[in-house]
Amino acid sequence: MLRRHDEYGNHKVCRLLTCLLYKLESNMDTSEDSTFLQDMLMGNTLHLLIKVYDRLQKYRDQQPTPLLESTEGLLQDLAEELHGEVASRETSELLDLLSRPHVQGLLSVHDTVAQKDYDPQLPPLPPLHDHKEDEEDSFRIICMIKNQEPLGATVKRDVSTGAIVVARIMRGGAADLSGLIHEGDKLEEVNGVPMEDRNPEEIIPILAQSERTVTFKVIPGTKDELATKNTKIFMRALFDYDPKADPAIPCKDVGLEFRRGDVLQIVSQEDDTWWQAKHQGEANLRAGLIPSRQLQERRMALQRPEALFKLPSVLEDVDYRAISGIQIAGLRRSFRLSRKDSRSQQVRQKTVEGHGYIPEPIYQEVSPYHRKPEDRYRLVLLTGPSGVGVTELKRKLLLSDPEHFSVTVPYTTREQKRQEKDGVDYHFISKHTFEKDILNHKFLEYGEHSGNYYGLNIDSVRRVLEERKVCLLDVEPHVIEALNTTEFKPYVVFVKPPSIERLKLSRRKAKVLSSPNDQKSTKTFTENDFKDMITSAQAMESKYGHLFDKVIINDDLAVAFTELRDNLRKIETESHWIPHTWAHV
Template sequence: MDSSTTLTRIKLLLKMNEFLDIVLNRVSEELQTKPLSADITELLKLLSKPHVKSLLSVHDTVAQKSYDPELPPLPDNIDDDEDSVKIIRLVKNKEPLGATIKKDEKTGAITIARIMKGGAADRSGLIHVGDELKEVNGIPVEGKKPEDIIQILSQSEGAITFKVVPGPETEGLSNEHKMYVKVLFDYDPEEDKAIPCKEAGMAFKKGDVLRVMSQEDATWWQAKIEGGANPRAGLIPSKHFQERRFALRQQTSNTQPQKVSRKPSGLRRSFRLSKRGKKTNKSMYECKKSEQYDTADVPTYEEVAPYCRAHGAKHRLVVLVGPTGVGLNELKRKLLISDPQHFSVTIPHTSRVKRNQESDGVEYHFISKHLFEADIHNNKFIEYGEYKGSYYGTSLDSIRSVIAKNKVCLLDVQPHSLKHLRTAEFKPYVVFVKPPSIERLRETRKNAQMISWKGDKDSSKPLTDEDFQEMISAAQLMENQSSHLFDLVIVNDELASAFSELRQALRKVETETHWVPVSWTHS
């Protein structure tokens, strides 16, 4: 018999459900009756190695399905009249059990408060909310605090035996609506004194998308991070509970003395680019809408759904937000130059008199002051202001006009205007452009000039450290108050790299799936 026939027999023997000693004995006996060729000698040597023996041992164990842990025997001290008592055994590894308990202050009973979706208890299907806990691993829980029982469970591994009295059955919970939410604040259960069980809590960061698995508890939802590796849900504060806590904190902070700013309302400089890409007009006007954060909009959770722009569908509005001098206009200009057939900007409205070299609908839409005021009254402007007795503003219709031409409309606005643009019609993608450190501003903006107005004349002056600090402070205020509305944050340290980052992100907006408010997908 040649060595190939021998190897075939070995393969067949390995596939049989026989113990290691039988396999080795038969193989060794057969090989030893043959002339000790180099191949057979090498094979005998391999079979004697500990690694091969271990591999064959594992094979036999799996083949016999004998890998279940050995459970302890059922307790023999169960009273005959305890018909309603359940004895439950769960095999627990290092993961949490996935259940929380509470103590009834009146009766002292320890009951299951909640079952975490996807946890060990939930996967077993044996423990339910409302079950009364009597013993854990033979240890009575009567008179113990929930913390003592949690300590027992956390230190237990392998098989855990529970003695419980079934609670009232609940029906219909499995059909509960599942939803996805984008979180608008950071959360760490270790820092939350109100959470019933820190070990069951789930930390998350602003911008994460969560799948809410259960809203059975009005105060504490169960959720898991979408796309995360952990299949077990964790506790998070419910929307109502978090809003209530935020309101209480606001009330407390409002009772503290506030620093009053004596500086007049911020003035916004707006440059509009002509189709030739040159600066044609500049205007500085005072925005009539308050820049203070609307405390009625509490940033907690926003229900979202996946959205991908269909081929041929209207483009999403692209909104740039940032402090004066950070480079919004430079980024818009580079986008326009890069693809003028794809990107465009709005044409503003004004009530001032048209100059000789100007054309209606090119530099501005020129309308009367009476008509401008009527449009203000009818909420036709997303932003407007007054400068030297004339109105200037950006209308909603001017945005629609660009989008109707199958172009991407580029718009920069003050943060307070974002909530008016966040509609299913525009589906805005909001980019916050923030400045780098003051040291980098000194390096990169040393030749920059700021335009100032004095009477009917305008002049320019170099940017100072005071201008840089004001830019940084304004950016911090915007980020603190409105960051929950931003889809992307870009630090404009160097214009070319900032533009490259922005351009790449806008390509993804047009081709990839993004999470957007669920109301935007119902239109």
């Protein structure tokens, strides 16, 4: 009856194919789709698949059993017998065939399936005769397979009872995936060794001695399990962290190492001291411990005790640069101010700072962002120490595609020259208007030179962005904070000098302006210039490094330009990370 049913099923498939071919012939056209479908239905591959289907249907309910459960033993017996025979070409060929790895592998798989030996052999559970029947449900015996990775749990001593309890379960680790061990569980035994009067540090060598399995005897804890949140939280790390060098971490083996700028996925913030996280995009499901924001902020504060007692002045003068206007291939004039000329300023920008210690940023919550065609381009800020090559990189970007990249037009109160055009070379405004805009905080940078004001107005930045161009700004690091808003979404590139040895080699023929006020007088770099450049770069990175999206070492100008251009293309076309607040406004 089964065979008749299978034949009937196969007959139905054949009838269906016949009907399809008949319909195709009666409605045949010359399209490629019709020809392709007809060739496929008449091809040998499909008919062979139908035959295989027929054979599988025949044996579907027969449930065949293996004739032997150990073909590997039969193979060894046959090989010994063949070795005892008179040597011949056929015997040697058969021995060679049976000794090949893929044949032995096939027989090994056959035996595994025949014996149904799929799972690892677990040791027998310890006897329960020492416990009363009413106590048998008060503890659990847990046996876990040991592999190269940690079990993903940390332990601690309960201060009230002195017992060894599970402090935390690492998300994605072996303990978490098993679902058998929970936070708050009391460890009675580990591999048969009682935990009474033992320290948490003594568990590590006990686990190391076990070869394949680890057996725990635990008393379930009473701690309520918190519901796991599905919300994904991503943080950009703003400092380097090595768990091996952290004496405070509960277990160095479960710590997660990261570098400044890495994006981490936070999987648990239940512990106020230690968060659980993993590197974004990492295939490993197991999370690792990292310092929480609160813990790291306390550490940073303790490292700078003088900051707790220093109260900055409410109004603090900020040094700026006098003019070093550089003509960029006839496009527009670049504007930067100089700290060296700050004494001559009669009007200075004031900044108001809050009282008390402001901790350095530890983590920055970020979200993925992909620019839409209708969105404005992100503002590109280039910064770095004097002489490192920021202006040269900006100049090369402008010349590479002047229709795509652009710069702002500075404002000034001086008289317009005959060959100059208002709005092209400068925006020429009155001194009264300039000072009014200063009071209204419209200037990102400004200064005075020869009795005239010069400055970078934030409205000029908006004009460039509204033209659907990438606005390039060459700024001092303190300006970045003023532009670090949702409106501009700045992409900050820090241009960093190489080592002093590389600077001597790559800048041995380079020239630098002798004075910011003298555009014609130049000089070669000195060793003190190189030292000042490196020292200034270190100070900038230490204070403003959390604002930098990309750090480029300008050892070779052509290589640095290519790296910069490629990165700017990526943020225009590919998904990348921006502060969470920018993406949800």
